[in-house]
Amino acid sequence: MEKRSNWVPIESDLDEKYAKELEVAVKAVHVACLLCQKVQENLIFNGNEDVQAKDDNSPVTIADWSVQATVSWILSEAFGPENVSIVAEEDISALSKPTAANLLSSIVTTVNNSLSTAATFNIQPPPTPLNPTQVLESISRCNSTGGPTGRFWVLDPVDGTLGFVRGDQYAIALALIENGQVVLGVLGCPNYPVNKEWLNYQNGYRRMVSRLSKSGLGSWDGKGCVLYAEKGSKKAWMQPLVNGDEGFVWPNSARRVTVSSIDNPVLATFCEPVEKANSSHSFTQGLAHSVGLRNEPLRVYSMVKYAAIARGDAEIFMKFARAGYKEKIWDHAAGVVIIEEAGGVVTDAGGRRLDFSKGMYLQGLDRGIIACAGASLHEKIMRAVDASWNSSSL
Numbered sequence: 001m002e003k004r005s006n007w008v009p010i011e012s013d014l015d016e017k018y019a020k021e022l023e024v025a026v027k028a029v030h031v032a033c034l035l036c037q038k039v040q041e042n043l044i045f046n047g048n049e050d051v052q053a054k055d056d057n058s059p060v061t062i063a064d065w066s067v068q069a070t071v072s073w074i075l076s077e078a079f080g081p082e083n084v085s086i087v088a089e090e091d092i093s094a095l096s097k098p099t100a101a102n103l104l105s106s107i108v109t110t111v112n113n114s115l116s117t118a119a120t121f122n123i124q125p126p127p128t129p130l131n132p133t134q135v136l137e138s139i140s141r142c143n144s145t146g147g148p149t150g151r152f153w154v155l156d157p158v159d160g161t162l163g164f165v166r167g168d169q170y171a172i173a174l175a176l177i178e179n180g181q182v183v184l185g186v187l188g189c190p191n192y193p194v195n196k197e198w199l200n201y202q203n204g205y206r207r208m209v210s211r212l213s214k215s216g217l218g219s220w221d222g223k224g225c226v227l228y229a230e231k232g233s234k235k236a237w238m239q240p241l242v243n244g245d246e247g248f249v250w251p252n253s254a255r256r257v258t259v260s261s262i263d264n265p266v267l268a269t270f271c272e273p274v275e276k277a278n279s280s281h282s283f284t285q286g287l288a289h290s291v292g293l294r295n296e297p298l299r300v301y302s303m304v305k306y307a308a309i310a311r312g313d314a315e316i317f318m319k320f321a322r323a324g325y326k327e328k329i330w331d332h333a334a335g336v337v338i339i340e341e342a343g344g345v346v347t348d349a350g351g352r353r354l355d356f357s358k359g360m361y362l363q364g365l366d367r368g369i370i371a372c373a374g375a376s377l378h379e380k381i382m383r384a385v386d387a388s389w390n391s392s393s394l
């Protein structure tokens with residue numbers, strides 16, 4: 001049983017400047033996590049939820065659209081729609097077709113069910129359930145394209161949708177950007193328990209769940225976590241994910257997280273995308289060999305990789321997408337500020353910090369993304385990338 005003495009009330013972390021934004025964002029992500037848990041359960045155990053394919057063949061589900069609608073609605077209610085600008089992954093093109101009536105109806109139901117439980121987090125639900133037009137409006141309101149000035153939110157409603165549909169890891173990522181800088185990041189990880197036992201089950205989250213339940217260890221209670229950080233605070237925080245129907249009373253408690261102190265690559269663990277199509281496994285394998293990394297790579301879907309570094313469960317995250325792929329800001333914004341405030345370093349392979357000021361893409365990214373638990377380890381990995389790059393076929 002974990003000692004709870006190091007959990008503190010959420011308010012103790014709140015700096016004046018973004019106090020309300022952080023509080024609303026953390027609550028919205030909790031609501032979204034609960035929504036996703038229900039949809040994933042239906043998808044995996046009852047097999048009765050739709051998985052659609054987008055134009056690029058990537059999957060999208062009712063959870064992606066429902067979270068986008070729900071978070072957009074919560075932010076608009078809290079700050080006024082005229083003050084809320086959101087860059088987000090999903091749009092309504094597939095939902096506006098006449099053949100999508102059933103899909104839209106499932107989304108509307110999911111959003112309303114989710115908002116009706118939001119009172120747990122002191123969020124006032126809508127006076128009457130949202131109708132399809134209002135849900136579509138909430139989704140399509142997230143049509144900001146970002147840029148160098150002003151304030152906008154960045155939302156990946158379900159990051160790692162592939163992991164989500166496979167019953168594995170995924171994340172909900174919400175960040176606030178002001179004048180090109182990420183000032184807040186909140187990362188919901190519904191399948192990443194507060195304790196890191198899942199790391200012992202390399203690439204097999206579902207195997208872990210089934211093994212733990214068979215072994216009667218009892219430590220698995222299905223809960224995930226929500227991580228968050230405010231830029232410049234030098235602190236990153238983790239809350240346990242609450243179960244909406246436990247009679248739980250908000251505010252939740254939080255615990256500080258910090259990166260690992262390991263700076264020797266020989267002892268480090270690195271994480272990377274599960275799919276070879278999203279990042280070159282052969283390049284990272286060669287690089288791992290060159291620096292003497294002994295541990296198996298931790299292949300995990302979604303920004304849970306950023307959470308793993310921030311929590312000190314792994315030391316290195318690398319992503320080297322194929323040439324021509326343009327990384328989107330919603331896949332990184334929340335994770336970057338959380339790792340940095342937890343004591344880590346995130347740059348491209350040229351050592352430059354990621355630039356969130358150029359619209360929806362991370363423009364000018366040099367080769368790939370390297371996040372490490374500290375500056376010294378980061379320096380070593382950067383040197384190894386440079387040494388391996390020319391002999392690679394990337």
Ligand SMILES: Nc1ncnc2c1ncn2[C@@H]1O[C@H](COP(=O)(O)OS(=O)(=O)O)[C@@H](OP(=O)(O)O)[C@H]1O
Pocket residue numbers: 058089156158159160161162163272273274275276277278279300301302303321322325328331
């Ligand atoms: N070809 C290609 N190369 C690189 N990246 C891509 C590519 N295609 C998609 N994406 C984006 O990757 C997001 C998922 O990244 P992950 O690190 O979770 O990858 S993996 O699922 O573990 O393989 C995924 O985020 P979601 O769409 O939110 O799941 C995409 O934005």
Ligand SMILES: [Mg+2]
Pocket residue numbers: 156158159160330331
């Ligand atoms: Mg994503």
Ligand SMILES: [Mg+2]
Pocket residue numbers: 064089156157158159160161
């Ligand atoms: Mg997504």
Ligand SMILES: [Mg+2]
Pocket residue numbers: 058059089161
């Ligand atoms: Mg997607």
